Amino acid sequence: MDFTALEIAKKLNGTVEGDANVFINSLSKIEDAHAGSISFLSNSKYFHFLEKTKASAVIVSKNIKVSDRISTTLIRVDDAYAAFTQLLILWSESSAKKQVGIHKTAQVDPTAHLAEGVFLGAYVCVGPNSILEEGVQVHAHSVIGADVQIKKRTHLHPRVTLLDQTKIGAHCILHSGVVIGSDGFGFAPQGQNSYLKIPQIGNVIVHDHVEIGANTTIDRATLGSTVIQEGVKLDNLVQIAHNVEIGKNTVIAAQTGIAGSTKIGAHCVIGGQVGIAGHLTLGDGVQIQGQTGVIKNIPSGKAIQGTPAVEYKSYYKSYALFKRLPSIESRLSSLENNR
Amino acid sequence: MDFTALEIAKKLNGTVEGDANVFINSLSKIEDAHAGSISFLSNSKYFHFLEKTKASAVIVSKNIKVSDRISTTLIRVDDAYAAFTQLLILWSESSAKKQVGIHKTAQVDPTAHLAEGVFLGAYVCVGPNSILEEGVQVHAHSVIGADVQIKKRTHLHPRVTLLDQTKIGAHCILHSGVVIGSDGFGFAPQGQNSYLKIPQIGNVIVHDHVEIGANTTIDRATLGSTVIQEGVKLDNLVQIAHNVEIGKNTVIAAQTGIAGSTKIGAHCVIGGQVGIAGHLTLGDGVQIQGQTGVIKNIPSGKAIQGTPAVEYKSYYKSYALFKRLPSIESRLSSLENNR
Amino acid sequence: MDFTALEIAKKLNGTVEGDANVFINSLSKIEDAHAGSISFLSNSKYFHFLEKTKASAVIVSKNIKVSDRISTTLIRVDDAYAAFTQLLILWSESSAKKQVGIHKTAQVDPTAHLAEGVFLGAYVCVGPNSILEEGVQVHAHSVIGADVQIKKRTHLHPRVTLLDQTKIGAHCILHSGVVIGSDGFGFAPQGQNSYLKIPQIGNVIVHDHVEIGANTTIDRATLGSTVIQEGVKLDNLVQIAHNVEIGKNTVIAAQTGIAGSTKIGAHCVIGGQVGIAGHLTLGDGVQIQGQTGVIKNIPSGKAIQGTPAVEYKSYYKSYALFKRLPSIESRLSSLENNR
Structure with missing residues (x-):
């Protein structure tokens, strides 16, 4: 696509300084930009790139001052980061290749129901009694079991597995390698240290506007x-065990694992590689640093770190002294020797 | 399926209190139960649900006392949890859709041998000289390489990969996304900081009654x-590296990783996100808390935690004092100032 | 394949002691060896196996002395480990089944370009405008999106996903379940604690001679x-987030995760389950112990451990005292009581 700087400025409610007719055909980071690309500046540590960037246009905030030597076109907006995000969305929507139709190799059970405008890629399987609503996109090699429901405009990337009875909301995005509905990890101890599998007869329900990363598993x-x-x-690569509940708008970074029956509140922010034990309750707005291990209930609004987790600030105070333990121990020895 | 409370009580060697003829058509948690469902009570913290549950029947232990106001039918057994597990097994067996036959899209090498009653789902591939015994079920999109053996009644969920020469025992369950037989991570350092791949010409052997979770990898x-x-x-999401050996009935939680050539004993219980270094030996019955990092051999029967791991109780004593380091340091300062 | 000990010795620039005509048909570890197999000895703790091994031949270094009672044939070389690696390479090359041709079920977009000698297995998909160079091998069920480039002799194991615009170098090996080019995890906070997806319009570039393990994800x-x-x-099971850069010949063990925009130098050695926060710069030759959490820039050549990471030696000194905290606290109490 080709737009002029002026056309872009209009879409973003911005104003142009410099050549308003310069053509834009790509989006770039300011340090990698070339002629024809538009970039943005919001972090002050990148401001020095503005003089030497090859970008044809740069989105900046209304209030920043720039030197006279700038040759690139500026688009002034209220919030450069938000405006660039908006431009990314416009750009990706205009370049998205909308796919439609059922690939001839797709295996659809005769009792499944596919609404208008559903796309099924090559080798997709859809099992008995499954329902795919309007605009659902299922890319190559995804496997959808029996009695699955997928609401409108949800997008499955290649090689997603939804096992029987899984329910997925509208406007969700599931990335490649996601597995939803695998058996929970439940075993009853028997004699001679062996285990009996406890059948897992429940299901998984994913509500609207959820995004699930590559190779993540939900039992x-x-x-x-x-x-x-x-x-x-x-x-x-996140692991969600059986009977877990994750509250609205909570965000969980890569490789975190949540054990069985734990309930997590709304709008929590959970770092990467966090482990949360089973049968716990975490409140709303909890913030958890990466690699933390949680083994008890956490009230709403707490920020925690460590294994086992303590309040974030306490962890940092203790850890600062942990680093100084050799000197603490010498001070102690010195007192002992001098008494 | 519909059963009466009496029919279920007979299967579980229990006795009925209340309406023995009430119909049961589903299994529920006591807090979610509705008319027609049966639940169980074994944890005393859920006892208060008994008076208000909508379950048509509840399985309870012989010795618990209940109030007069209970309207649901009770099934009394020796051990409510064990009886409910038994019921779950009966239920899931009676509702399991036994699948048979070879899907027309399955690609089976002419030199492969499929026994009676093998099920191959859509787009399954089976390579040269592989042998699948009686009752093996391989669901859609699984890929089985060359010279693979799978013993009787083992179940592969959709999208499992078994690479060449892998051997799987009987009655195993492999969940979606499992990869078995990928190359071990072995490289010989060369000049200029580069590496030469060491070919991995061994295989993986999985014995009977093993269950392997979604997206787990075994090299x-x-x-x-x-x-x-x-x-x-x-x-x-467990990682088992090349030449590892895991002993009988050992249980390993999600996202744990075991490095090359480590031998782990029988009936160990290993938490989630544990890391175990290479070339170690762990005895039988070792218990490892989540997120522990193991870097030396561990004798049988030890319970460990921490990175690097120490005995569980020692870790907790030290960690309790770690949390109090700011006060310990002030006490030390105060002594220094007062001498 | 069958070789005599003499033939193998010649390939390895070694000399034979004992029966030079003994036939070798397999490679084994010295403790598992049987008649017909060749093994090696480089670690002195395995030397006691030499007298009782059933191996028909053992590769040993020139300078080790052996007892008179040894009946197996010895092949003497400069470096037994290097020579055995070389033999493994020769062996695996001679036994590799070179696969060629396009399987009849492969779905190749008419605008894709497949060079001479490309192999596509069953159910492989190749999208529009993708280019696969000479000798590329793509095994069953791999999915290659649009505008993907794969350079010569790269090998994709079964069930790899390369999403649109991904570029893979020559001589790479990608194991089963790898996902490359999934969306980065980027969301702009909105009102009411919800998030707006930031489109991810960049790509992934993998250079030559890279190996990527099973179920690893690169956004x-x-x-x-x-x-x-x-x-x-x-x-x-490694996670590489959006806009990360990993330097030449760096090696990363299983289950490590690297957050967005972090740059890692060349020839670093990073252990398993390490977490590295976003927007950091790590120098060349950095060594990171398993389970370390990195939250700030690390200069070249450092060895680090802990969460947050400190220098390896400092961590060990502090951790040694962490283990002794109960005794340190008693010593402190004792001083307090005696003043």
Whole structure:
């Protein structure tokens, strides 16, 4: 696509300084930009790039001052980062290749129901009684079991697996390698240290506007449902065990694992590689640093770190002294020797 | 399926209190139960649900006392949890859709041998000289390489990969996204900081009654075999490196990783996100808390935590004092100032 | 294949002691060896196996002395480990089944370009405008999106996903379940604690001689490219976030995660389950112990451990005292009581 700087400025409610007719055909980071590309500046540590950038246009905030030597066109907006995000969205929508139709190799059970405008890629399988609503996109090699429901405009990237009875909301995005509805990890101890598998007859319910990262796994409930509430964002390689519930708009970074039956509140922010034990309750707005290990309930609004987790600030104070333990121990020895 | 409370009581060697003829058509958690469902009570913290549950029947232990106001039918057994597990097993067996036959899209090498009653789903591939015994179920999109053996009644969920020479025992369950037999991570340092790949010509052997969670990876041995003994249970996203051996009935929670050539004993219980270094030996019955990092051999029966791991109780004593380091340091300062 | 000990010795520039005509048909670890197999000895703790091994031949270094009672044939070389690695390479090359041709079920877009000698297995998909160079091998069920480039002799194991615009170098090996080019995890906070997806319009570039382990995920850049430089080795279940760059010949063990926009230098050695925060710069030759959490820039050549990471030696000194905290606290109490 080709736009002029002026056309872009209009879309972003901005104003142009410099050549308003310069053509833009790509988006770039300011340090990598070339002629024809538009970039943005919001972090002051990148301001020095402005004089030497090859970008044809740069989006900046209204209030920043720039030197006279700038040759690139500026688009002034209220919030450069937000405006650039908006431009990214416009750009990706205009370049998205909308795919439609059912690939001839797709295997669809005759009892499945596919609404208008559903796309099924090559080798996709859809099992008995599954329902795919309007605009659902299922890319190559995804496997959808029996009695699955997928609401409108949800997008499955290649090689997603939704096992029987899984329910996915509208406007969700599931990345490649996601597995939803695998058996929970439940075993009853028997004699001779062996285990009996406890059947997992529940399911997984994912609400609207959820995004789930590549190779993330979400197990079905033993009874009832594992529940991912509206607006949750899960990064890659996350593990959600059986009967877990994740509250609205909570965000979880890569490689975090949540053990069985734990309930997590709304709008929490959970770092990467965090481990949360089973049967716990975490309140709303909890913030958890990367690699933290949580083994007890956490009230709303707390920020925590460490294994086992303590309040973030306490952890930092203790850790600062942990680093100084050799000197603390020498001070102690010196007192002992001098008494 | 519909059963009466009496029919269920007979199957569980229990006795009925209340309406023995009430119909049961589903299993529920006591807090979510509705008319027609049966639940159970074993944890005393859920006892208050008994008066208000909508369950048509509840399985309870012989010795618990209940108030007069209870309207639901009770089924009294020796051990409510064990009886409910037994009921879950009966239920899931009676509702399991037994799948048979070879899907028309399955690609089976002419030299492969499929026994009676093998099920191959859509787009399954089976390579040269592979042998699938009686009752093996391989769901859609699984890929089985050359010279693979799978013993009777083992179940592969959709999208499992078994690479060449892998051997899987009987009655195993492999969940979606499992990869078995990928190359071990072995490189010989060369000049200029580069590496030469060491070919991995061994294989993986998984014995009977093993369950392997979604997206778990098990690498083939450099020479010889990576071995998972009978009854082992691996959760999701676990990593087992080349030449590892896991002893009988050991249970490993999600996202744990075990480095090359380490031998782990029988009936160990290993938490989630544990890391175990290479070339170690862990005894039988070792218990490892989540997120522990193991860098030396561990004798049988130890319970450990921390990075690097120490005995569980020692870790807790030290960690309790770690949290109090600011006060310990002030006490030290105060002594220094007062001498 | 069958070789005599003499033939093998010649390939390895070695000399034979004992029966030079003994036939070798397999490679084994010395403790598992049987008649017909060749093994090696480089670690002195295995020397006691030499007298009782059933191996028909053993590769040993020139300078080791052996007892008279040894009946196996010895092949003497400068460096037994290096020579055995060389033999493994020769062996695996001679036994590799070179696969060629396009399987009849492969779906190749008419605008894709497949060079001479490309192999596509069953159910492989190749999207529009993708280019696969000479000798590329793509095994069953791999999915290659649009505008993907794969350079010569790169090998994709079964069930790899390369999303649109991904570029893979020559002589790379990608194991099963790898996902390259999934969306980076980027969201702009909105009102009411919800998030707006930031489109990820960049790509992933993987240079030559890279190996990527099973179920590892590499996200595409928001803008520009996520870059894996030449010779990098990634183990299984590793997470590489958007806009990360990994320097030449860096080696990363299983389950490590690297957050967005972090740049890692050349020839670093990074242990398993390490977490590295976003927007950091790590120098060349950095060594990171397993489970370390990195939250600030690290200069070249440092060895680090802990969460947050400190220098390896400092961590060990502090951790030694952490273990002794109960005794340190008693010593402090004792001083307090005696003043």
